[in-house]
Amino acid sequence: MTKTASVVIIGGGISGCAIAYNLAKKGVKDVVVVERSYLTSGATGRCGAGIRTQWGTERNCKLAKFSVDFFENANEILGYKRDIEFKQGGYLIVAATEKEVEQFKKNVELQNSLGIPSKYLSPQEAKEIVPHLDETKILGATFCELDGHLNPFHTTEAFAQAAERLGVEIMTFTEVVGIDVEGDKIKGVHTTKGYISTPIVVNAAGGYCRQIGDMVNVDIPTYSERHQILVTEPVEPMQEPMVMGFSLNIYTQQVPHGSFLIGRGDPTEPKDLRITSSWQFMEKMAKTACDLLPALGKLAVVRQWAGLYNMTADAQPIYGPVKEVEGFYLAVGFSGHGFMLGPATGQIMAEIILGEPTTIDVSDLDKDRFARGELVLEPSVV
Amino acid sequence: MIEKTGVPTKEDIEEITPPKEIREKQAVAVIECYKEIPCNPCYTACKFGAIKEFEDINDRPEIIYEKCVACGQCVIKCPGLAIFIIDETYSETEATVQIPYEYLPLPKEGDYVTALDRAGRPVCRAKVVKVRKGKHPNMTSTVTMAVPKEHSMTVRSLNLEDYFADNTIICRCEGITLGEIRQLISEGYTTIDEIKRISRAGMGPCQGRTCRHLIMQEIRNATGQNMEDMLMPTFRQPTKPVKLGLFVGGEGDD
Ligand SMILES: Cc1cc2nc3c(=O)[nH]c(=O)nc-3n(C[C@H](O)[C@H](O)[C@H](O)COP(=O)(O)OP(=O)(O)OC[C@H]3O[C@@H](n4cnc5c(N)ncnc54)[C@H](O)[C@@H]3O)c2cc1C
Numbered sequence: 001m002t003k004t005a006s007v008v009i010i011g012g013g014i015s016g017c018a019i020a021y022n023l024a025k026k027g028v029k030d031v032v033v034v035e036r037s038y039l040t041s042g043a044t045g046r047c048g049a050g051i052r053t054q055w056g057t058e059r060n061c062k063l064a065k066f067s068v069d070f071f072e073n074a075n076e077i078l079g080y081k082r083d084i085e086f087k088q089g090g091y092l093i094v095a096a097t098e099k100e101v102e103q104f105k106k107n108v109e110l111q112n113s114l115g116i117p118s119k120y121l122s123p124q125e126a127k128e129i130v131p132h133l134d135e136t137k138i139l140g141a142t143f144c145e146l147d148g149h150l151n152p153f154h155t156t157e158a159f160a161q162a163a164e165r166l167g168v169e170i171m172t173f174t175e176v177v178g179i180d181v182e183g184d185k186i187k188g189v190h191t192t193k194g195y196i197s198t199p200i201v202v203n204a205a206g207g208y209c210r211q212i213g214d215m216v217n218v219d220i221p222t223y224s225e226r227h228q229i230l231v232t233e234p235v236e237p238m239q240e241p242m243v244m245g246f247s248l249n250i251y252t253q254q255v256p257h258g259s260f261l262i263g264r265g266d267p268t269e270p271k272d273l274r275i276t277s278s279w280q281f282m283e284k285m286a287k288t289a290c291d292l293l294p295a296l297g298k299l300a301v302v303r304q305w306a307g308l309y310n311m312t313a314d315a316q317p318i319y320g321p322v323k324e325v326e327g328f329y330l331a332v333g334f335s336g337h338g339f340m341l342g343p344a345t346g347q348i349m350a351e352i353i354l355g356e357p358t359t360i361d362v363s364d365l366d367k368d369r370f371a372r373g374e375l376v377l378e379p380s381v382v
Numbered sequence: 383m384i385e386k387t388g389v390p391t392k393e394d395i396e397e398i399t400p401p402k403e404i405r406e407k408q409a410v411a412v413i414e415c416y417k418e419i420p421c422n423p424c425y426t427a428c429k430f431g432a433i434k435e436f437e438d439i440n441d442r443p444e445i446i447y448e449k450c451v452a453c454g455q456c457v458i459k460c461p462g463l464a465i466f467i468i469d470e471t472y473s474e475t476e477a478t479v480q481i482p483y484e485y486l487p488l489p490k491e492g493d494y495v496t497a498l499d500r501a502g503r504p505v506c507r508a509k510v511v512k513v514r515k516g517k518h519p520n521m522t523s524t525v526t527m528a529v530p531k532e533h534s535m536t537v538r539s540l541n542l543e544d545y546f547a548d549n550t551i552i553c554r555c556e557g558i559t560l561g562e563i564r565q566l567i568s569e570g571y572t573t574i575d576e577i578k579r580i581s582r583a584g585m586g587p588c589q590g591r592t593c594r595h596l597i598m599q600e601i602r603n604a605t606g607q608n609m610e611d612m613l614m615p616t617f618r619q620p621t622k623p624v625k626l627g628l629f630v631g632g633e634g635d636d
Contacts, residue, residue: 038576045579082580153579233587233623257582262626277619286629297627302587303618 002195005032005169007353010176010189010212011204012037013044014152014339015331017159017170018346019202021078024166026350031168032198033160034191036175040156042206044339046275046307048229048251048261049155050242051340052091052147053116056107056380060316060337061114062360063344068146070343071155079165080158084150087256089240091147092121092129093380094138094292096247103379104142111144118144130243132295137248149242149253152339159346176205179215179328186216186327200353202329207273207308209332216325221312221370222333223271227263228281228306232299234258243293246380250288252296260299262289265309265336275306309336314375317341319362320352329353330367336381389501390416399535400447400468409452409469409478412535413443415462427459454514457482458522467526468534477534478511480526488513488523489542496545497529497537505537506530506603507546530603553593555586563597567604574598575615584615587623 006028009016012035020033035041051071053064070077071086095101104120111118120142123135129143160170171193178190179201188197203212207224235258242253252262264285282304290297312318312333321329331349334341344360351358364376383391400410411432413424418440425433425443432449433456457465457480467480479497489495489510497508508527516523529537544550548561558581571577574584574597583597584590598609 038573038579040579041575157580231585232626279619282620283629286626290627290630297630298625300587300623300625301620302623303585303589304620305616305618 002197003032004030005196005198006030007032007200007202008189008196008198009033009202009204011035011042011206012039012156012160012170012172013042013204013206014040014156014159014342015206015334015345015349016202016204017156017163018342019204019331019349020168020170021159021163021166022346022350023353024163024168026354028350028354029167031163032196033163033168033170034174034176034189034196035170035172036192038172039160039170040153042208043307043309044152044156044206046229046305047152047339048149048253048263049152049339050091050147050149050244050251050253052093052144052242052244054091054093054107054111054118054142054144054147054380055378056103056110057316057376057378058110058114059360059362059376060378061111061116063341065114065116065146066347066360067340067343071150074155074158074343078158078162080154080161082154082157084155084158085256086148086150088146088148089242089253090129090143090145091242091244092126092133093142094126094133094243094245094248095140095142096138096245098139100247101140104140107380108142116144116146118142129241130239130293132238132293133243134292134294137292138245143241147242149255151255155342159342176212176215179212181216181325184325186325200327200329202331202349202353204331206332206334206338207310209310209330216328218322218324218328220318220330220332220367222310222318224273224308224310225269225271226274226276226306227265227269227309227336228277228285228304229261229263230282230285230301230304232260232262232296233302235260235299238295245292248288248292250285250292252289252293259302260296262296264288273308275308277304277306309334310338311335313370315378315381316365316376317345318367319345319348319365320367322367335378384416387501390414395535404447405468405470405534407471408447408450409467409471410447410450411445411452411456412466412468413445413456414464414466414538415442415460418442421461423459423461424456424465427455429453429455454480454524457524458514458516463522466538470531470534472528475531476528477531478526478528479508479534479537480512480524481538481540482522483525483540484522487542488515489525489540493542494544494547495527496541496543497527497533498539498541499536500538502539504541504545505533506599507544508537508540552596553581553583553586553590555588556582558583558593560596560600563600564604567601572601572605572607573613574601575613578615589618590615
């Protein structure tokens with residue numbers, strides 16, 4: 001079976017589905033999304049799905065704010081008949097070192113200047129927002145009520161269904177196995193369900209983006225790294241905001257359904273594509289969680305799993321075309337916060353592909369910034 | 383085997399299964415008389431000569447399918463309740479199975495019941511399409527049920543309770559009903575992974591031990607997919623819920 005597309009998007013996560021939706025909304029016909037398993041089978045379906053506007057660089061603040069604004073009305077905009085479960089309970093980001101205190105105060109200033117209503121709090125004030133927090137473990141905190149979290153499955157579905165209604169074809173359980181390039185131009189994509197001829201390929205393959213890059217001999221400067229997470233049994237509502245600490249290495253939220261999601265990063269994690277679960281994670285996670293939020297010790301863990309972060313050297317995504325191959329676009333390297341950027345990713349990538357001015361300038365987030373040594377370092381990441 | 387369990391083996395069943403060409407063409411009696419016993423009312427009941435004359439009263443009955451008109455006389459006369467009428471020509475996707483039924487109350491036509499296999503295990507949902515009441519209170523009645531075609535040689539009994547009704551809860555952890563699962567399947571979510579992510583079925587403390595298989599059955603019923611070929615979600619640790627505090631010295635356990 002051979003078909004023709006104007007754009008083939010590789011990856012059915014939040015990025016791929018949001019890009020497809022935005023292209024179709026702008027009137028592009030024959031957009032095809034190719035996903036090797038089911039939608040959200042990659043990082044999107046494994047993530048904490050937290051969204052925060054409290055960032056340390058101006059652009060991340062803007063990208064996230066754009067996305068929050070979108071999520072607030074996403075059910076309506078996307079015409080989704082279920083619910084993306086956006087719970088805007090805020091993010092409480094706790095500082096446990098003097099350096100963090102300093103950085104957070106700077107962040108709040110920046111955020112406020114961009115219209116983000118975050119504020120700096122004393123440990124006592126933080127405890128008023130999250131009563132089961134052990135405030136003796138922290139030096140301060142910042143809080144922003146705009147922040148929150150969503151259900152990643154429904155959010156992706158909402159984009160995917162809206163895209164399909166606009167004519168996008170989504171091929172699940174279809175793997176891209178090769179890409180044809182002729183004279184430095186994209187010609188088509190080989191999949192396990194046939195050939196698709198196309199002048200444009202968007203690499204939105206998350207943790208597997210380098211394997212896609214290899215198909216066109218473009219080296220993508222990211223690496224993948226396992227991140228683990230667990231979920232508890234559902235309990236009565238007891239925590240409104242997401243609680244997050246960078247040096248304490250924890251993020252945890254209580255989803256509307258009642259379960260707590262709890263995750264952390266591991267600096268010793270090897271750079272590979274493993275997504276197995278480890279007991280070491282469970283032990284370390286339990287310790288971190290029970291230290292900061294002792295009440296969580298009473299909750300039973302139901303399940304743990306893992307997914308891939310696709311990391312860049314400056315913890316910012318790579319957006320845009322590549323010089324080596326015409327028609328090959330990247331939306332990768334989200335470094336653990338690509339879910340929340342979904343709406344912005346979709347909008348901006350569609351604009352870039354159509355040669356329109358972008359809503360938020362991301363021209364310096366190109367792939368070659370690393371080679372040039374022009375990193376755009378984000379200080380506030382887990 | 384059958385002496386011990388009362389349930390015929392696969393080979394036993396193969397032996398008495400009418401040939402495919404016959405089943406595709408006509409309704410027909412299936413005689414599930416697996417043992418030689420001194421008994422011949424099926425032969426005397428058949429007015430069409432479709433059951434061969436017995437040389438010995440202990441003979442097992444032999445049916446001449448071409449002569450069988452599926453009148454059901456043998457079904458109500460067989461004292462062992464061992465004869466059934468199956469009709470695979472009933473519709474594109476369904477067959478009917480007529481069974482002798484000696485319990486009260488009888489189901490009503492139009493009722494949904496649970497079709498059972500020879501061992502009494504639920505197989506699928508069945509619609510009662512005909513109830514033939516015995517002429518006298520002590521005579522055998524028959525019930526004819528419509529079931530998916532592939533179950534014509536599996537379904538041999540019924541339970542009046544409709545296990546497979548839309549309001550049956552199949553994911554007990556998350557309180558999700560069969561109706562909700564059917565709705566999702568009809569919307570195109572045809573893998574367990576997708577259904578799990580959209581509905582939460584299988585995300586609870588039991589991690590799908592109860593519902594997974596039932597959801598697979600529903601997917602099979604709706605799409606014809608083979609259950610063996612279905613992709614299974616990953617089985618994740620811990621195998622049973624453990625208090626988080628237990629990992630840091632047991633404080634979490636009351
Ligand atoms: C534990 C964890 C917690 C996280 N928490 C958060 C959070 O709180 N907030 C946040 O914003 N982000 C979070 N993230 C990061 C976030 O999940 C990702 O940045 C985001 O989901 C990336 O989406 P994506 O669509 O770009 O990639 P993915 O969701 O990974 O999608 C890529 C898809 O490409 C498919 N694919 C790969 N190769 C091929 C091929 N050859 N052919 C066809 N398809 C292919 C994959 O199957 C996959 O579905 C977290 C990540 C993890 C692992």
